[in-house]
Structure formats: structure tokens, C-alpha cells
Amino acid sequence: MDDITYFCRCDECRTSLFRGENWFHKPGTNFDLCAKDFWKLAEAERKVYVNVRETSDLGKQQEEYLLELKQYFGRCDKCRKGVFVGNDWYHKKGQLFDLCCTHWRALPENQRGDYANVNSSIVLGDLKAQYILPDEDMQVSERDSIMCAFDVEGTLMPEAWLALQKKTGIEGLKRTTAHEPDYDKLMKYRCDLLREHNIKLKDMLEVVKDLKPLEGAREFLEWLKPLVPRILLLTDTFEEYAMPMFEQLGYPSVFCNSLIIDADGFIVGHRLRLKDQKRKAVESFQRLNFRVIAVGDSFNDISMMKAAEHGILIYPSESVRKAHPEFPCAKDHYDLRIKIGRLLSANKQIIPRPLAFAPPLSATESSRTMWLICCNVAGFLAPEPWLAVQAKFGIEELKVTTSQEPDYAKLMAIRASALRSHGIKLWEIVDVMNELDVLPGATDFLEWLKPIVPRTFMITDGFEEYALPVGDKLGHPMVLCNYVEADKDGYMNKLVTRVKDQKLKTVEELQRLNFRIISVGSSFNDVAMMKAAEQGILYRPSAAVTKEYPEFPAVANHEELKAKILEIVSGKGEPATKRAKTR
Known part of the structure; x- marks a missing residue:
């Protein structure tokens, strides 16, 4: 029937699964995997799965995966049964929580009123977009492309100004952004108060050093890091006194003033790095997919x-809550885990918002002051993964890296062909990469860097099975990467590029956010980001790269790199002004 399909999501990565080479089902259970996760299993475990190409492959469980091709679709959060507009779907008002009729009837009578029968999509209200039927062509799990952005004071840490007020007893310092939305006006008021009471920056620092994260905040971040290795702090606070707070939180990447x-x-006074920087940061990363x-x-x-796909309030004042009832409120960081966890694991597509217009790079060229570091991974922080695979299996073609072949798409095609011809499947490659350790000195270098430049982005054209274990061993710096797919036989099929020319x-985008960029790379595929940056540095490049690009300074180890970075950020090695770009 044309109006019927069969659908589920991979129970590991949440990728949409439809009949075909990408769906593997464990008969007698409601456990399903995409091809990528299926081929990670041991051979004995794979034998109990069937590839769902025909309806009959689901056996007696066909009805459990049946989905009418209606515009809106959800799943019962108790039994995972698919529900669609009609008598079988009950939706908890204002929340991403749904029940089938059977489980709705099982509720105590006094709780049933919290739910509405979805006999029309109108019942879903503002959440309607979250229930649009997923696209069969969607290749990448929504979780893979998620970034989490957090305010700091009042969200993860106590308010520094309130802590100063408590220590000094100055009544006027009780005023925060929860009371005064105009930040310029608020800061002028604070500066006048501090001078009036003879309070200097050093006094503020002494107060901030004693602050601890809000209860459960540090544990929440530790929980989130393996799930979303892209955590960004967006704060209107100031680097001069807030560094102890960033240290308490483990130095995630921080955008501040x-x-x-x-x-x-x-x-x-204060310098806003960029007006409305929080919104603009969200929009920049949305443009990066x-x-x-x-x-x-x-x-x-x-x-x-x-601007974000999802906004969540935590500990809002009553005035904030009343002014913005459209946002769900988390009562604490455990509740925040539940809300974010539900977004990451729900069988509902996270619908991307329309992209904001990208302003010309020339708009910020003359005002960039704060430094940020973008770096490659392979050869700088971790070993070249493909050389490790080559050493394991002895495949000569895998000795070629981006240091010799600048065309990455061509290089990946060569690798895929070589692996197939030698009978090496994707899960075997992943096993090799999981065993890789970081390069000597890499972890120490990043620890040294955090208080110097608390904004480091690891950008790799490699795929997450390599990048995320490396990020884990390095302490979860910001990781931007691509994804790889297996074919029906388990061989590496193709690289799924999150965004073309992602390094550049x-x-x-970071320059649009008024940052000055130091780019560190070692290969041909790093050159574009190094040319675009205010300063490019080559780390142990090959002779071919050095010969082709003599304009970039080269360093031989992490100690030399430290010295070079200190020279740049101190102003002694001031980079030449970049020519304005307007694209």
C-alpha cells in the first residue's frame, strides 16, 4: 500500500531507519540498529539480527513498526509504539511526552486530564514542528549535529555580582540582568557603585575565586560531554574576573566580554565583544549545520x-518566567538532564530553524580583539588514524595521507577501495581507532592553553569514530567532525560531510563573532583555514607542505608551539591585518 511504511530509529544513534540496507532488526525484541552500529558488533552478536529489506523480515512484529504516512507522527513514551493523528494518540500539553491509548487509560484518572487526544495537529500547538514525519533521506543522526550552549552566571555558577554584594553589603549590587535587561545600563550602574565604595578588580577576583558551581552543575556537564562533545559557554560576563569560574567548570569553550x-x-567600563553575541553565536553554528x-x-x-532549535530556562526569576512562558523550565540540573536527554533520544526530528543571513566578514575585521584557536587533530593532538590502520593490516595504499594528497574526497575514495579489496570492514577500522592514544604532550599542551586562550576548537575532516574517542582522552574539547557510512556488507562506503569546507x-563564522583566529594545522587540508585566520601555524608539516606554503611559521613540538602562541597573544608577534572578505 502506498500510504503505509515501516519505520523506527537506531537504538544507538537515533538515525531514522526504513526498509533497506541500513536497517537491522533483532527478532523477538524492539531493538534495532543502523548498518554503522550493526557492524560494530562482534560477529556472534551480528548473527541474531536480520536485515529488514522486506516486510516479512519483521516477522510477527510487523504491526509494531507499521506507520501510516500521515504528516504528524509520535511514539508512545511507554511502549514505543508509533502513534499518529487519531484516537490512539494522547499528548501531554506543552511537553514532548506522548502515550498510546492503552497507556493513557492505564494512568490514574486524576492524571489523564494532563493529556489531550491528538485528533488534530492543532492539539500539538507550538510543538507541532517536532512531530513532522522524518525524511527517509536523512542520513545523519540528529544527535550527531547537536551543540549545547549555556549561559554561565545563574545557570552553571552563582552570580558573581551577587556574591560581591553579599560580601560587601552594597544593596545596589543585587540588581542583575533578571531585573535590568539593558546590559550597558546595568554595567555603568555597577561601575559607579564600585568606585563609590572603593572596590577594585582585585577585590572582585578574590570573591570569584571562592565561588563553586551551582549544585549539580559540574556533574551535569560531565554527564553531557560524552553525549554532546560540543558544549559552548555564552556569557556576558568578563574574562578579567571570570577565569576562576571557567576553571571550576572544566574550561569548556567560552565566549565572553x-x-x-x-x-x-x-x-x-566594559567592551562588548559583539552586540547580542549569544544570539549571533547560535546563528553562526546553525550556519555550520x-x-x-x-x-x-x-x-x-x-x-x-x-534563535536556537530548543530553549530551556533554569532557575529563572518570576519576571523572566512570566515574560517567556514559551520556554520549558528546569527546576535543577537533574531536571535539565531529563529535558536534554529527552531531546537527544526522542523519536522526533529536531527541526532546524531557517538560517540567519551571514554578515560580511569586513563588518568585524577592524574590531577583533579576543583570540580563539582552531586546530587540526591528526598529526597534532593524535596519531594519523589511517597510518594506524595501515600498520595493522599492511595495506600499502593507506600510507597516503592529506600531507601527500590534498583532495580529501579522492583520498577517502582510495581508502574505501583499498579496504574493500582487502576485505577490511568498517567495524575493524573503528576497533583500531578506538585503541589509539593521544600524542605525547598533547593533553599537557591543552591544559596549558586553557587559561591562556579558553577557546579551542578541534576541527577534523575525519569521522566521529576517530574524533570522539580522541576528544574523550583529551578532556572533551570542542570537536567538529564528519561521519562515515557502511554499505550493506559492512564496508566503508562514503564520508558524510557535515558541511563542505568546514575548516574554512x-x-x-568565528571571525564574524569578532574573534581573532590562530589556526594550527599540518597538512594540505588545513591550509584554507590557516590562510583565513589572523595567524596560521604549521605543526611538524611534511616537506611537501612546507615547500608549498613557506609563508606559515613551522614548529617542531608543543613547546615551540606554546612559545609561538604566547608571542602572538601578547602582541609581540602581531599578525598582519587580514584582507576583508565579503562572502
Whole structure:
């Protein structure tokens, strides 16, 4: 029948599964895998699965996977049965929680009123877009392309200004962004108060050093890192006094502002790195093909939450809550785990928002002051993965890397062909990469870097099965990567590129956010981001790369790189001004 299909999601990565080479089902259970995760299993485990190409492959469980091709679709959050508009679907008002008729009837009578029968899509209200039937052509799990953005003060850490107020007793310091949405006005008010009471930056630092994360915040971040290895702190606070807070949180990548300090040590003003930076950061990462979950507590977080695919409030004031009832509220960080976990694991597509217009790079060229580092992974922080695979299986063609072949698509095609001809399947490659350790000195280098430049982006053209284990061993810095697919026989089929020319485009988007970029790379595929950056540095490049690009300084080890970075950020090695780009 043309109006019937069979559908589920991979129970590991949440990829949409339809009949064909990508769906593997464990008979007698409701456990299903995509081809990529199926081929990760041991051979004995794979034998109990069937590839679902025909309806008959589901046996007696066909009805459990039956899906009418209606526009809106959900799953019962108790039994995972597919439900669609009609008498069998009950939706909890204002939440991403749904029940089939059977489980709705099983509720105590006093709880049934919290649900509405979805006899029309109108019942879903503002959440309607979350229930649109997934596209059969969707190749990449929504989880893979998620980024989480968090406010800091009031969300993960106590309010620094309230802590100062508590220590000094200055009543006026109780005013925060929850009371005054105009941040410029609020900061001028604070600066005047501090001078009036003879309070200097050093006094503020002493207070901040004693602050601890809000209860459960650090544990929440540790829980989230393996699930979403892209955690970004977007805060209107200031680097001059907030570094101890960032340290308490484990130094995730931080976008913040800076203060103006006079000769006597008083705070006399502030420099916003970029007006409405939180919203613009969300929009930049959406242009890099990420879907964003934004979490905050106050009025100055609302613009980023509206721009994001999902916004969540935590610990909001009553005035914030009343002004923005459209956002769900987490009562604590455990509740926040539940809300984000549900978004990551739900069988509902996270619909991307329309992309915002990208302003010309020339708009920020003259005002960039704060440094950010973008770096390659292979050869700099971790071994070349394909050389490790070559060493394991002795395949001569795998000795070629991006240091010799700049065309990455061509290189990956060569690798796929070589692996197939030698009978090496994707899961065997993944096993090799999981065993790789980071390069000597890499972890120490990143630890050294965190307080110097607390914004480091690892950008690799490689795929997540390599990048994420490396990121884990390095302490979860920001990881941007691609994805690889297996064919029906388990061989590496193709690389799924998250965004074309991602290294170059990442640098450009970060420059739009008013950052000055130091790009560190070693191969031909790093050159574009190094040329776009304010400063490019080659790390142990091949002779071919060095000969082709003599304009970039080269370093031989992490110690030399440290010295070079210090030279740049201190202003002693000031890079030449970049020519404005308008694309």
C-alpha cells in the first residue's frame, strides 16, 4: 500500500531507519540498529539480527513498526509504539511526552486530564514542528549535529555580582540582568557603585575565586560531554574576573566580554565583544549545520534561546518566567538532564530553524580583539588514524595521507577501495581507532592553553569514530567532525560531510563573532583555514607542505608551539591585518 511504511530509529544513534540496507532488526525484541552500529558488533552478536529489506523480515512484529504516512507522527513514551493523528494518540500539553491509548487509560484518572487526544495537529500547538514525519533521506543522526550552549552566571555558577554584594553589603549590587535587561545600563550602574565604595578588580577576583558551581552543575556537564562533545559557554560576563569560574567548570569553550581597567585598578567600563553575541553565536553554528539547544536563566539569554532549535530556562526569576512562558523550565540540573536527554533520544526530528543571513566578514575585521584557536587533530593532538590502520593490516595504499594528497574526497575514495579489496570492514577500522592514544604532550599542551586562550576548537575532516574517542582522552574539547557510512556488507562506503569546507567556514563564522583566529594545522587540508585566520601555524608539516606554503611559521613540538602562541597573544608577534572578505 502506498500510504503505509515501516519505520523506527537506531537504538544507538537515533538515525531514522526504513526498509533497506541500513536497517537491522533483532527478532523477538524492539531493538534495532543502523548498518554503522550493526557492524560494530562482534560477529556472534551480528548473527541474531536480520536485515529488514522486506516486510516479512519483521516477522510477527510487523504491526509494531507499521506507520501510516500521515504528516504528524509520535511514539508512545511507554511502549514505543508509533502513534499518529487519531484516537490512539494522547499528548501531554506543552511537553514532548506522548502515550498510546492503552497507556493513557492505564494512568490514574486524576492524571489523564494532563493529556489531550491528538485528533488534530492543532492539539500539538507550538510543538507541532517536532512531530513532522522524518525524511527517509536523512542520513545523519540528529544527535550527531547537536551543540549545547549555556549561559554561565545563574545557570552553571552563582552570580558573581551577587556574591560581591553579599560580601560587601552594597544593596545596589543585587540588581542583575533578571531585573535590568539593558546590559550597558546595568554595567555603568555597577561601575559607579564600585568606585563609590572603593572596590577594585582585585577585590572582585578574590570573591570569584571562592565561588563553586551551582549544585549539580559540574556533574551535569560531565554527564553531557560524552553525549554532546560540543558544549559552548555564552556569557556576558568578563574574562578579567571570570577565569576562576571557567576553571571550576572544566574550561569548556567560552565566549565572553572584557573589562576596561584604569591605572588605579578600578573597573571603569566594559567592551562588548559583539552586540547580542549569544544570539549571533547560535546563528553562526546553525550556519555550520548544527542544531542548538540553548539554556539560560535571564532576560539576556532570551535572544539565543529564541534563535536556537530548543530553549530551556533554569532557575529563572518570576519576571523572566512570566515574560517567556514559551520556554520549558528546569527546576535543577537533574531536571535539565531529563529535558536534554529527552531531546537527544526522542523519536522526533529536531527541526532546524531557517538560517540567519551571514554578515560580511569586513563588518568585524577592524574590531577583533579576543583570540580563539582552531586546530587540526591528526598529526597534532593524535596519531594519523589511517597510518594506524595501515600498520595493522599492511595495506600499502593507506600510507597516503592529506600531507601527500590534498583532495580529501579522492583520498577517502582510495581508502574505501583499498579496504574493500582487502576485505577490511568498517567495524575493524573503528576497533583500531578506538585503541589509539593521544600524542605525547598533547593533553599537557591543552591544559596549558586553557587559561591562556579558553577557546579551542578541534576541527577534523575525519569521522566521529576517530574524533570522539580522541576528544574523550583529551578532556572533551570542542570537536567538529564528519561521519562515515557502511554499505550493506559492512564496508566503508562514503564520508558524510557535515558541511563542505568546514575548516574554512568555521574560521569565518568565528571571525564574524569578532574573534581573532590562530589556526594550527599540518597538512594540505588545513591550509584554507590557516590562510583565513589572523595567524596560521604549521605543526611538524611534511616537506611537501612546507615547500608549498613557506609563508606559515613551522614548529617542531608543543613547546615551540606554546612559545609561538604566547608571542602572538601578547602582541609581540602581531599578525598582519587580514584582507576583508565579503562572502
